[in-house]
Structure formats: C-alpha cells, structure tokens
Amino acid sequence: MAALKNIKFQFVLNTLFSKKGSVISRLNFSRSKSDDAVSVKSLLLQNHRLGSNVLVKGWVKSLRKQKENTFIHIGDGSGEQIQVVIPSSLCHEDCCFNSGVVVRGKVVQNPKANQPTEVKAENLEVVGRLDLNFVNTFCGVSCRTYNYVRQHIHLRPKTTIYPAILRLSSLITTTLHNTLIQDGSISVSTPILTSNDCEGAGKVFFVRPASEELCREMGNNEKLEESYFNKRVYLTVSSQLHLEALAGGISKVFTMDPTFRSENSRTRRHLAEFRMLEAEIAFCSDLQPILSTIECLVKQSAKSLLESLDDLLKTDFATITYRQALELLLENKSVFKKSPRDGADIGSEHELFLVKHIGENKPFYMRTAEDDHSLVSCVDLLVPGVGELCGRSLRENRHSILKRRLEMQNLAETLNWYLDLRRFGGSPTGGFGMGVERLISYLLKIPNLKDIVPFPRTPHHCPM
Amino acid sequence: MAALKNIKFQFVLNTLFSKKGSVISRLNFSRSKSDDAVSVKSLLLQNHRLGSNVLVKGWVKSLRKQKENTFIHIGDGSGEQIQVVIPSSLCHEDCCFNSGVVVRGKVVQNPKANQPTEVKAENLEVVGRLDLNFVNTFCGVSCRTYNYVRQHIHLRPKTTIYPAILRLSSLITTTLHNTLIQDGSISVSTPILTSNDCEGAGKVFFVRPASEELCREMGNNEKLEESYFNKRVYLTVSSQLHLEALAGGISKVFTMDPTFRSENSRTRRHLAEFRMLEAEIAFCSDLQPILSTIECLVKQSAKSLLESLDDLLKTDFATITYRQALELLLENKSVFKKSPRDGADIGSEHELFLVKHIGENKPFYMRTAEDDHSLVSCVDLLVPGVGELCGRSLRENRHSILKRRLEMQNLAETLNWYLDLRRFGGSPTGGFGMGVERLISYLLKIPNLKDIVPFPRTPHHCPM
Numbered sequence: 001m002a003a004l005k006n007i008k009f010q011f012v013l014n015t016l017f018s019k020k021g022s023v024i025s026r027l028n029f030s031r032s033k034s035d036d037a038v039s040v041k042s043l044l045l046q047n048h049r050l051g052s053n054v055l056v057k058g059w060v061k062s063l064r065k066q067k068e069n070t071f072i073h074i075g076d077g078s079g080e081q082i083q084v085v086i087p088s089s090l091c092h093e094d095c096c097f098n099s100g101v102v103v104r105g106k107v108v109q110n111p112k113a114n115q116p117t118e119v120k121a122e123n124l125e126v127v128g129r130l131d132l133n134f135v136n137t138f139c140g141v142s143c144r145t146y147n148y149v150r151q152h153i154h155l156r157p158k159t160t161i162y163p164a165i166l167r168l169s170s171l172i173t174t175t176l177h178n179t180l181i182q183d184g185s186i187s188v189s190t191p192i193l194t195s196n197d198c199e200g201a202g203k204v205f206f207v208r209p210a211s212e213e214l215c216r217e218m219g220n221n222e223k224l225e226e227s228y229f230n231k232r233v234y235l236t237v238s239s240q241l242h243l244e245a246l247a248g249g250i251s252k253v254f255t256m257d258p259t260f261r262s263e264n265s266r267t268r269r270h271l272a273e274f275r276m277l278e279a280e281i282a283f284c285s286d287l288q289p290i291l292s293t294i295e296c297l298v299k300q301s302a303k304s305l306l307e308s309l310d311d312l313l314k315t316d317f318a319t320i321t322y323r324q325a326l327e328l329l330l331e332n333k334s335v336f337k338k339s340p341r342d343g344a345d346i347g348s349e350h351e352l353f354l355v356k357h358i359g360e361n362k363p364f365y366m367r368t369a370e371d372d373h374s375l376v377s378c379v380d381l382l383v384p385g386v387g388e389l390c391g392r393s394l395r396e397n398r399h400s401i402l403k404r405r406l407e408m409q410n411l412a413e414t415l416n417w418y419l420d421l422r423r424f425g426g427s428p429t430g431g432f433g434m435g436v437e438r439l440i441s442y443l444l445k446i447p448n449l450k451d452i453v454p455f456p457r458t459p460h461h462c463p464m
Numbered sequence: 465m466a467a468l469k470n471i472k473f474q475f476v477l478n479t480l481f482s483k484k485g486s487v488i489s490r491l492n493f494s495r496s497k498s499d500d501a502v503s504v505k506s507l508l509l510q511n512h513r514l515g516s517n518v519l520v521k522g523w524v525k526s527l528r529k530q531k532e533n534t535f536i537h538i539g540d541g542s543g544e545q546i547q548v549v550i551p552s553s554l555c556h557e558d559c560c561f562n563s564g565v566v567v568r569g570k571v572v573q574n575p576k577a578n579q580p581t582e583v584k585a586e587n588l589e590v591v592g593r594l595d596l597n598f599v600n601t602f603c604g605v606s607c608r609t610y611n612y613v614r615q616h617i618h619l620r621p622k623t624t625i626y627p628a629i630l631r632l633s634s635l636i637t638t639t640l641h642n643t644l645i646q647d648g649s650i651s652v653s654t655p656i657l658t659s660n661d662c663e664g665a666g667k668v669f670f671v672r673p674a675s676e677e678l679c680r681e682m683g684n685n686e687k688l689e690e691s692y693f694n695k696r697v698y699l700t701v702s703s704q705l706h707l708e709a710l711a712g713g714i715s716k717v718f719t720m721d722p723t724f725r726s727e728n729s730r731t732r733r734h735l736a737e738f739r740m741l742e743a744e745i746a747f748c749s750d751l752q753p754i755l756s757t758i759e760c761l762v763k764q765s766a767k768s769l770l771e772s773l774d775d776l777l778k779t780d781f782a783t784i785t786y787r788q789a790l791e792l793l794l795e796n797k798s799v800f801k802k803s804p805r806d807g808a809d810i811g812s813e814h815e816l817f818l819v820k821h822i823g824e825n826k827p828f829y830m831r832t833a834e835d836d837h838s839l840v841s842c843v844d845l846l847v848p849g850v851g852e853l854c855g856r857s858l859r860e861n862r863h864s865i866l867k868r869r870l871e872m873q874n875l876a877e878t879l880n881w882y883l884d885l886r887r888f889g890g891s892p893t894g895g896f897g898m899g900v901e902r903l904i905s906y907l908l909k910i911p912n913l914k915d916i917v918p919f920p921r922t923p924h925h926c927p928m
Contacts, residue, residue, distance in 0.1 A: 037747065039648060041648075057746075057747035057891070058715075058747070059713070059891075076715050076746075076747075077650075077711075077713055077714040077715030077716065077746070078648060078715065098888065100746075100747070100891035102747065127747070127749075127861075127891055127892055128861070128886075128891040130887060130888040131887045131888060153709075154709040154712075154881040154882075154884060154885060155709075155712070155884065155885075155888055156713075157709060157710050157711075157712050157713025157714055158712060158713045158888065159713070162713065163713045163714045166650055166652060166710070166714060166717075167650055167714070169652075170645070170650040170651040170652065173651055174641065174642075174645055174651060177638065177641065178638075178642070181634070181638055184503060184505070184542060186541075186630055186631055186634040187634040187637055187638060188630060188633075188634065188918055189722070189739055189917060189918060190918065190919065191737060191917075191918075191919040191921060192656060192699075192722050192724075192737055193724075193736065193737050193921045194919075203673075203675070204673070204674045205671045205672060205673055205674065205692075206671070206672065206673075206674040207669045207670070207671050207699065208669060208670065209667075209668070209669055209670075209726035210668045210669065210670040210696075210698060210726065211667070211726065214726060214728060217728065218728055218923060218924070228669075228726060228736075228923060228924070229921070229923070229924060229925065230924045230925075232674075234674060235656075235671065242918065242919055245617075245618040245619075245621060245918075246621050246630070246918055247541075247621075248618075248619070248621050248622060249523075249541060249620075249621025249622045249623070249626065249627045250541040250621055250627045250630060250631070251522075251540050251541030251542065252541065253630075257721075257722065258653070258656050258721065258722075260656075260657075262673035262674065262675065262678060262692060264678060264681065264682055272657065272692075273655060273656060273657050275653055282521075282540075282541065282564075283501065283521035283522070283540070283564065283566065283591070285591075397591075397592070417618040418618075420618060420619065421618060421619075422592075423594060423595045424562065424594045424595060424619055424622065427521070427523075427564035427591055427592040428591055453653060453655075454652055454653060454654065454655075454706065454709075454710055455654065455655040455658075455706055457655060457657045457693070459682060459692060459693070460682070460692070460693060460694045461693065461694075
C-alpha cells in the first residue's frame, strides 16, 4: 500500500518518542473535535442552542435568490436539509444547485417555517464547483428516471432518491448482521477465490493474474491460467461448502460476502455480482429452525424500516408442503400458460408461486427426506415482485449416501475434503442463502436490482 | 438457485391460502422453540433451573470412562464446555473424542466441581461418528501446531484455538461496523469486479467466464477475455475510487469487502485475498478527523476484547510529521542496515518504524500538501509485529491538478468518471483503508494471517 512524504506516523511504541513528547500531538480516545462542523441532522434535532455559531458542510439542494437575502437548502447526505439564509451580497455567483459549500453562521428560529431551525449565514465558501450544463438536468426534477440516472452511475449519489436507497440498504444489512450475532451466530469471511464450483452448474468466472510475466515466473508457459494457484481458480457461486466446514466446530456461522454468476441473463432480477447472506447451523435435523431464522431476519429488517411497512409485520408467514402447493397450483391452473404436473418440471412462469423441481439435478448436498427417498429436505422463500428470496436445505450428513452422489457426479476427488467433514465427527446441519439485494428490493419496493447495488455488474456492463 | 421436491413454501400472499388455514403452520415473530436444545453457554450462565430437562447438542471435547459413570465434556462452538455425567452402560462405544452427540438429561449442581453446573444424562445419541485414526492426533494435544493444522484446513474449526480466533474476529468486525454506523457512516457494497486498476500497480487478477462457449455466444472468438463485459475486467485492489463517488452524495461511507493482489509474496503478512475496511469522508480538508476515526476504530475493537488488552487502551497514540520521523530515524540510524536519507527511498526494513516514501510513485489521487508542493497529505498507521495497518490520504480534489496527473499516467480516458467527480460539485474528501486481518493479528497477537482467515489464498495455494 502506498506510503509517502509529509506523512504523519502513528506509533503505539510510545517509548521511542518519549523524549520527544512535545512534538507528539496526543489524541483523546473519543473522536477529537478539531473539525467543528455539525451535521444537518443534528441541527434539525435541535442539539445546538439558538444563537450559537455553527459550521455546516454540504451540497446546495435548492437556491432562491432575492434582492436582499438568498435562501439555500443544504443537504449533507444525512437525509435531511437545512435552510440557510445569507445576504445576497455575500453569496458568491459560483454557488448554484449542487455546489459543495461550507457555511459559517448562527442557529436561529423561524417560527413561520415548516422546519423552524435555520442558519443565518455570515460566510459561505464554495469548495466544490460544478459544470452547470449537465448536473442541473441530471439532478433536477426534469429527467430523474432510474434508467437515465443509471447511465451516469458515478454521479447517481447526487440524486435525492439514491442516497435514500443506500441509507436504507445499510440499515437492512446492519440489522441482518446484528440479528444473527445476537442469536449467537459468528460472522466469518468466506473466500471469493475457490477451486470448487459449488453446485457443479458451470456458470462460473475464472481468475488468473493479469500479468503474463508473473504467470510465467510462477508456473509454466503452457498453463498460464493455472500458474498462480497451481490449478484453475474460480469466483465463488456460494459459500455453503466452506460454511459447513466452519459449522463443524462453531455450530452457527454466517457470511454476507459477494457471489458471482457468469450467466447471460439480463433481467431486472439478476446481476453478475451480488451479495448473499448465507448461514449454516450445526446439529440441525429439522427445517423448522431454518424457517424461523429466515422469518425472523426478514421481519427484523422490516421492523427496522419505516412504519409504512407495518403491514408486513402483521402478516404471519404461511407454510405448505410441496404436495399441498402442487394441489393449489392445479386448482389454479387456468392462470398458467403451462399446467403444472406432479413430478414434472414446473416452469419459471410459476416462480412467484412455486419453485422449480428438477429431481435429476438436485444438488449433491441436499439431504434425502426420511419419509420419501425420491425427495430431499429443503426450503424456499418466495416473495411478491421478487420471486425466490431465499433457498436452502438440510445437508446430507450420511457419508455413504453423499459419497455415492459425489462419485456419480464425478466430484469425489475435488470434494474429498467435503466428504471428510462427515468422517470426523460431523453433525446433521442445515442452512440457507438469502439474496441481500432481493430482500432490499422487496422491502423498499424497488423492482430493479441495478438501482440497489452501487455499481451493478451485468453482461456487457462494467463501466468503472 | 436450486429448488426441489418436498419443498416447503413460504408465501406472504396469505390470501391464496386462507381457505387452507388448517394446513398452514403459523410461526411466531420471535423464533419458534420447536428445537428445544439449549446452548452450553446458556447452561453455564445458570439460565435453567436445577432439575429441569435439557437437550444439549455438541462435540465431545474429553471423555473419562469409569466403572459406573462416564464423564464427558461437551462443547458446542459457543466457547464453553459443560460436564455431562452418564451411566457407563448408556454410553455407546461410538462415543469418543470429537463425536457429535445429542444428550438428554437434567440440570444438576456439583458443588465440588470448578464449574458447578452439570448435566446428568439419561440418553446420549451419537449423531456424528468419526474416523479415530486421524482426528485424535489432529485435535489432541500432541501436534497442535498452527502449521500442521493449516494443512487440514477444513478440519481446523474442530481445534480449540481456531474457533476462539474466529469468535474474536467476528467480535472485532462487528465492532468496526457498528462503530462507523454509530458515527453516521453508511455501509455500502463496493464491486469486486472492476474495469479500473485503482493504483495502476498492475498487480491484479483478471476474470472471464469459465465457459468458452458462453464467451463465444456473447462476443467474438478473438477476444474471449473481453466477451462478457465488452472489456477486460479485474478483481478490485481497492474500493477507494468507488467510495469517493458515493461520498459525493452521502458524505460518509465505508465497506469491508475483500480485496485482491496477484503478488508472488509468501510472507506471514500477505494474502492474495484479504479484507479491507475502507472509509471515505466528504468535506474533509484536514487529516485530523481521519486520524481520530482510525484511532477510535482500533481502540473500540480493543475495548470489545479481553481486559488483558487494557494496556493498549491506556496508551495514547503518538503523532509526528514525516520530517520529525526522519529526524528520529537518523538519530537511530545505527539499528538499520541501510541508513535513511531525506528525500531518498526508505526501505522496507524500516517498516515497523517508518513508511516507505517514493515521491515519484505517489498515487494520482493523493492531495498535494498546501505548504510544500513536493509533498502529499497522507497518513499511515504502523503497529508492532504487523507493520502497516492503515494508510490513506486526503484526495486531490482540484480538477486541473488531477487532470494533469491522470494524463501523465495515461489514465485520463479510463478514469474520466473519476475526474468528473471534481466537475460536478465535489468537496475536499479524505479516507483510509485498514487491513482487517492485520488489525485482528495485532489485537490477538497471532502473527500469521493464515491463522486468521478461514480459507487463506496465497501463491500456489487454493485447496478448496
């Protein structure tokens, strides 16, 4: 990592500098207040007494120039705006919509305004100038469509709606994290780089050093792609297998790391890179704890959001078996293009109602059901507008059955380590994976995942 | 994602099933108690009254068979162990060190024991058998060296030390996350896949779909590598530039996503894939807020750990300028192989004391110092045993200066979007990146990063 001149150094090895005490600026444990700027939010919460001097930093969100005074709304990314009143003679002509400004002034009350706290400015400095021609149309009301804004993705955070989406996304991911932590689960990093292709689905990206020189230095000329790791290495499609290894000693683990698919699908519900909350629970021989964990996570997320989501909280989740769902589908078959049949492929057109079942393709790790050996124990959560939000299963913890499956799928050698987990004091385990962006899409009613991820990656699209 | 037979469905669309109310198992908002197992931790906290029936699930951590009774210590990954006493006649011979077991019994008190709460077992089921020959030596006392254990990485969570490391790592990352959230920062996902090579250092991995068929379908035969995204795409080396774009509307953002380097370095302090806490602060024209944020994060992490780390909390961080540090180095030049000189390269041998300075190579984004134009404003945190933990800078927010630098480095075209951020209402910004594993290494005094990351990736090493 870079390191340069005029650097300030931090040494915990205080002893080295004990003689030089005078040159060392000592810091408090709590954050120092050398920067005396206050956030807009804190101003509106009336944390500052009337008449006190404040420093406000933010972007101009509206500006109305009158003969005597200029009225400016300033937002600083905290989701609120404050009105600043400044004598027009002191407002520099560079100050316009979306300029970055630093304002010095006094807190005042304007009882006539909707929002009574204001700042009477004595000084305004423009610290971020801008090219008027573009941003006025971009951030203004005129063409604030998602699609247009997405074409200028690096400036998207300057709109009103996008920071709001990101603030709520941050709230949701924090809630997911802390809910699992409070439940005794451990947050772990699972690898992005892996030599396993978890589901054997082949929709993976592979990875090698960009420098062919380095590849040659580390391996041989013929297999550049295998030089760095001595084998082909892929971007993970799921952390499940790694989580199972960790659950073998820690019982409850989860990760919220990115996951990748090299599919050529261009829908509003697919991304090449997306975030998945994956959890694994040891000593789990029943789907019930998984179901209730998922329900709890979704509802805690909703609870942490606006009261307008109260409706969701009041609705209990419904659970039915596959057979029962099939029955219901058959009763409603008139609404489908293709009618569902027992044992046959239930197409993606039913996704909002049913999950596809492809008996032949069931992943090797799913546990065969106790009561019907043609079935496996798994669970999916489908939600309106989004479809599959969550899916996972009990894992096959019986060594002989898993071994046979891996052999049939030619995976016995690569996944020998996974089989090993069943040889050395395993346990019945189960887990799930939840699409984090899809959860946010569902909770915020934002249909396109590209409007949730800061820098979405899709086929033919990785602009920066 | 996979989806199969015998699936249970979850519909928020309750109306569909209102007639079928009887088949729907309704869940409570709080997690259902269908699984009545209690954690070892909760038992030891005496949350269960004496004589009550409990179900304990975990792994056998020690086992002492006597004529009448067998004494077993069970751990369930929560970091504690409980003693279970069972009549030897009821203890199956499969039950041995590290077996996964489910025990039914009653809570009893044994005032003579160190840990008075015990379980008097009435039934013990072995749910995870094991191959004795390997695990006894692996998990036992005999050869519990980090290096040996690392060779069987998938079984590492079964040792005593490794789950402890992961539990503390989880505590530290949770603390980092929540400290920044409480400070008003927003947690964002930054992309792993990027078409920028942030620091122009060339030490990147590149990525393409593994399926050549898909590549051909999406592009042309000549440039398979550019088919999916219409250009070469790399694994990120830093999220800084993306964070700067987001700070352009949200002021304070951070990410803790993985980062990659395709270096051929095999030290205990380098990984090909590692986690970096990166933060960016808009309207930051002074290094002080960055310094105090970093200090606060490190100290909050330490505070969340054991009291044995009290010493660190009592030590104020020391701050000196580059010139002052150089002076100190020169005063101590006898300890270095190569003596430091003003303006010259300070080699890596000084890493624990000083940061290298390579004026010619300073990244384009660092802000030139106001008082001396040959210098830039940046900050590094070095800690004992680990070296550089943290480094970042104020960003060059002056359009003309940055433009000239990008042109000189031939980056003006690719990074036009980054230059744009200075054209449309930017602000002085600054930020930092902190190696999360290095922080954990420092706080826990575990020298090798491979013993901190669950599945470390290093040259020639990506076993699973």
